[in-house]
Amino acid sequence: MLTNMKIRLDAMRSLLYETTRFVDISKVYEEVMKGRKLEKEERMEMKHYMKLANVFTPLIKMTASEACNKMAYDSLQIHGGTGFMKDFPIERIYRDARITSIYEGTTQLQTIAAIKGVTTKVFLERIRVYESEVLEDNTDLKKVLQAMTSEYEEIVSKVEEVDNSEYLDFHARRLVEMAGNIIMGYLLVLNGQRESKFMKSAKLFVDLIRSENRERFNYINNFNIDNLELYKLKSSELIES
Ligand SMILES: Cc1cc2nc3c(=O)[nH]c(=O)nc-3n(C[C@H](O)[C@H](O)[C@H](O)COP(=O)(O)OP(=O)(O)OC[C@H]3O[C@@H](n4cnc5c(N)ncnc54)[C@H](O)[C@@H]3O)c2cc1C
Structure with a gap:
C-alpha cells in the first residue's frame, strides 16, 4: 500500500x-x-x-x-x-x-475541459513527443506504453465514430484517465532516465496502469450504446429507492 x-x-x-x-x-x-x-x-x-x-x-x-x-x-x-x-x-x-x-x-x-485534449488529439501529440524521447535502454517500458497508446487511439476512434455527444460524455472520464495514465507513465520513464531513483516508480506505475487502462478499454469496447437509456433514472425509481 x-x-x-x-x-x-x-x-x-x-x-x-x-x-x-x-x-x-x-x-x-x-x-x-x-x-x-x-x-x-x-x-x-x-x-x-x-x-x-x-x-x-x-x-x-x-x-x-x-x-x-x-x-x-x-x-x-x-x-x-x-x-x-x-x-x-x-x-x-x-x-x-x-x-x-x-x-x-x-x-x-475538469473532465468536461480535459476531454478536449482527447478530441483535439493534443494529448496524443504530446504522447508522441515523449515516446520519441525515451532512450533504447528503456525499450521494454516503451513497448508497453506504445501498446497502451494503440489501445487508447483505437478506443477514442471507436467512440468518435459513433458521433453521439451523450455517448462521448458518458465515456469522457475513462478516456481522459487513459490518456493521463499514459502521459504519467512516459513522464516517469523520462524522469528515470534523468535520475535513476525514479525508474522503480516508472516500472511499477506502468505495471499498474496497464491493467487500469485495459479495464477501461474493455468497458468501452463492450458497451452497448442502447444501454445509455438504462442509466437515466426516472423520478419514480428514485422515490422507490
Ligand atoms: C471549503 C470551501 C472553500 C471554497 N472556496 C471558494 C473560494 O475561495 N472561491 C470560490 O469562488 N468558491 C469557493 N468554494 C466553492 C466551490 O468552488 C464550489 O463548491 C465548487 O465549484 C462546486 O460548485 P457547487 O458546490 O455549486 O456544486 P454544483 O455545481 O452544484 O455541483 C454539484 C455536483 O454536480 C456535478 N456537476 C455540476 N455540473 C455538472 C455537469 N455539467 N456535468 C457533470 N456533473 C456536473 C458536480 O461535479 C458536483 O458533483 C469553496 C467551497 C468550499 C466547500
Missing part, C-alpha cells in the same frame, strides 16, 4: 511539474507581450504551450485530487482505528482531502 502511494505520488508530481512548465512558458510570453510585439515564431510557440496548458491543467486537477483522496483513504487504513481518532494528523488530512475534488472546479467539470 505504501509503495502504491509512493508511485502515485511520483506520477502526480511528474504531471504537475510538466503542467506548470506549460503554464509558465505561456505566462512568460504574456509578460513579454506587455513590453513588445512577439515575433511570429514566438507567437506560434506561445499558442502551442497555451494549447497544452489548457488541457493539462484540468487533467492534473482531476487526477491529483482524486489520487489525493485515495491516498488519504489508504493512509488512514494503515493507521487502523487510531487513524480515525484525533490523535494523529491523518484524521484531519482525510477530511481535508475530500474537498480537493470539489472546489476550484469539480472532477466532473
Whole structure:
C-alpha cells in the first residue's frame, strides 16, 4: 500500500511539474507581450504551450485530487482505528482531502475541459513527443506504453465514430484517465532516465496502469450504446429507492 502511494505520488508530481512548465512558458510570453510585439515564431510557440496548458491543467486537477483522496483513504487504513481518532494528523488530512475534488472546479467539470485534449488529439501529440524521447535502454517500458497508446487511439476512434455527444460524455472520464495514465507513465520513464531513483516508480506505475487502462478499454469496447437509456433514472425509481 505504501509503495502504491509512493508511485502515485511520483506520477502526480511528474504531471504537475510538466503542467506548470506549460503554464509558465505561456505566462512568460504574456509578460513579454506587455513590453513588445512577439515575433511570429514566438507567437506560434506561445499558442502551442497555451494549447497544452489548457488541457493539462484540468487533467492534473482531476487526477491529483482524486489520487489525493485515495491516498488519504489508504493512509488512514494503515493507521487502523487510531487513524480515525484525533490523535494523529491523518484524521484531519482525510477530511481535508475530500474537498480537493470539489472546489476550484469539480472532477466532473475538469473532465468536461480535459476531454478536449482527447478530441483535439493534443494529448496524443504530446504522447508522441515523449515516446520519441525515451532512450533504447528503456525499450521494454516503451513497448508497453506504445501498446497502451494503440489501445487508447483505437478506443477514442471507436467512440468518435459513433458521433453521439451523450455517448462521448458518458465515456469522457475513462478516456481522459487513459490518456493521463499514459502521459504519467512516459513522464516517469523520462524522469528515470534523468535520475535513476525514479525508474522503480516508472516500472511499477506502468505495471499498474496497464491493467487500469485495459479495464477501461474493455468497458468501452463492450458497451452497448442502447444501454445509455438504462442509466437515466426516472423520478419514480428514485422515490422507490
Ligand atoms: C471549503 C470551501 C472553500 C471554497 N472556496 C471558494 C473560494 O475561495 N472561491 C470560490 O469562488 N468558491 C469557493 N468554494 C466553492 C466551490 O468552488 C464550489 O463548491 C465548487 O465549484 C462546486 O460548485 P457547487 O458546490 O455549486 O456544486 P454544483 O455545481 O452544484 O455541483 C454539484 C455536483 O454536480 C456535478 N456537476 C455540476 N455540473 C455538472 C455537469 N455539467 N456535468 C457533470 N456533473 C456536473 C458536480 O461535479 C458536483 O458533483 C469553496 C467551497 C468550499 C466547500
